[in-house]
Amino acid sequence: MNELETFRQETRAWLDENCPPGVRGPGYVPIGSTKIKLEPDTRLWLERMIEKGWTVPGWPKQYGGAELNKDEYRVLIEELQRINARPPLTGRCVNYIGPTILEMGDEAQKAKWLPVCARGEGAWAMGYSEPGAGSDLASLSTRAERSGDRWIINGSKIWTSDATYCDYIFVLCRTSPDKPKHEGISLLLVDMDQPGVRVSPITLISGDSTFCETFFDNAEVPLEDVVGGVDNGWTVGKRLLQFERSTHAGINTSGSQGGRVEKDKVRETLLDYVGLADGRLADSSMRERLTRFEMNTAAQRLTQKRAVEESKAQAPGFTSSAVKLTNALNVKEGDELIVEAMGSSGLRWDPATAAADELAKTKTWLHRKHMTIAGGTQEVQMNIIAKRVLGLPD
16 A cells, blocks of 8 residues: 555544534535634534644644645545535635745744634635725725834725624735835735724625725734735735635635535536426526536536646646636526526525525525626636736737
8 A cells, every 4th residue: 555545544534533523514614713603513623623734734734734745635635525524724814815924924924824824713804905996906005104113004995805704804005105006015914803993894786795895094013914025015915816716716725625626506406497308408408508517517627626736836826817717607607507497486585485495596696796706807817818828918
């Protein structure tokens, strides 16, 4: 038996013994928030995986990881999927800011922040977009001015997902207003538990309020909590976006869910609502669309697997934009198929008349409209693919 097969057998035995029943199957995955109380099995699963270093399996042990190589990481994910176990921890702590600090932070920042991320001791929000700076992010106006041993931040950020539950936020700020707009930006790590930070939820069409606007009124940050150096935020911020897009694409191996694939319910739903005739879907148009959707899904999953196996870093480079975009478009197509198959049942909104499972499908359809907006819009991704992947001229 080779070393990898030995690792598989040991991993399988440990998971069978230590994965609680309550985290096998769909359910909540912690984002590290200290403001959300976890169910007992979810808490126990997180604690056990922290002890193993498997919340961030590829990170160095000194920062809370297990130093697994790519082959071992793949085996771990396969064994977690075998027992239908949920990831122990997700969110921007292990997927966005943690990998960025690991790659671009100094030693003091790594020692301070990475164990916090690995243990899920604080959820992170993302402070990039502003009301006047979205796709043209370099036009941001939120400022950070030095005062003694602190940075003082003033301004606002929008689309700060989950900010009401977050403990920290990483913020792109203008630190040198006199420099060209791309050169005077820094990425600061901000504690949200202070009087200078205020969060205002934004109600979406789905009825959720996951997106927020966050305001900074003389919020304070220690001087040392600037990742990658002062005025180098544009470079750092772009790298963080690659980790974000790789996460959306399912190819970010910095946490414990890269390469995972969630089973969709498209075929089952269509069978429930459209029905069969002569052993196949009765509606020929829906049958054709389902066939195309399942072909695209299979191709997407193979591409995700290849990207994970071929990547040298914990997040691929510009490939992440291509995989992220195709994944988002395909997921949205699956939602459209489901709602169309449901007919009028897919458009009911009143809980008094809509069945709970049907209302959940409708809300999912509406909520996932954001997939071609969040993490860089469809148009932004297509520009990146054209320039950086295909090498087309500007």
